[in-house]
Amino acid sequence: MLIMKKACIARNALITLALYSSFSSADTELPNTIESELKQVVEEINRSNPKDVDENTTLMLVEQDGAKLTYIMQLNGKVENRELFKERAKQVITSNLCKNESHTYFSENNVTIEYKYLDFEGVPVARFKIDLATC
Numbered sequence: 001m002l003i004m005k006k007a008c009i010a011r012n013a014l015i016t017l018a019l020y021s022s023f024s025s026a027d028t029e030l031p032n033t034i035e036s037e038l039k040q041v042v043e044e045i046n047r048s049n050p051k052d053v054d055e056n057t058t059l060m061l062v063e064q065d066g067a068k069l070t071y072i073m074q075l076n077g078k079v080e081n082r083e084l085f086k087e088r089a090k091q092v093i094t095s096n097l098c099k100n101e102s103h104t105y106f107s108e109n110n111v112t113i114e115y116k117y118l119d120f121e122g123v124p125v126a127r128f129k130i131d132l133a134t135c
Helices: 002-023 036-048 084-097 103-108
Strands: 051-054 055-065 068-075 112-118 124-130
Touching: 036 055, 036 084, 084 124
Parallel strands: 068 112
Antiparallel strands: 051 055, 055 068, 112 124
16 A cells, blocks of 8 residues: 555656646746756645655655656655565556556656655665666
8 A cells, every 4th residue: 555655646746747748838948858847847746745645655855867856755664674665666656657648758758767765764775766668
């Protein structure tokens, strides 16, 4: 359940990005590039952060570096088996993102999506990239 809710946040970000790209205005200061579209979406998402994903996870921040988005997630408890957590989280998030049609926007524009999980003290637990080209 925890991982499913995390995937919902990623899916909502994909949908938001797809909508932004559809309605981006030509008279903005930045050229209409994937980077400028991502910047707008990241700013919008971060306005409501930190945001509880579920009782165990909080989306702290989304960072952008060019065509790369990094979702910084904080866990409210301990992870006993970090490798198992990483494997399951990556599998569920990838599966849910691949089911969402808006993932093609990221694939076609070579956007990298990364997740970074921290424990409740800020210590890194897991970090992985989602390969949407395999969808």
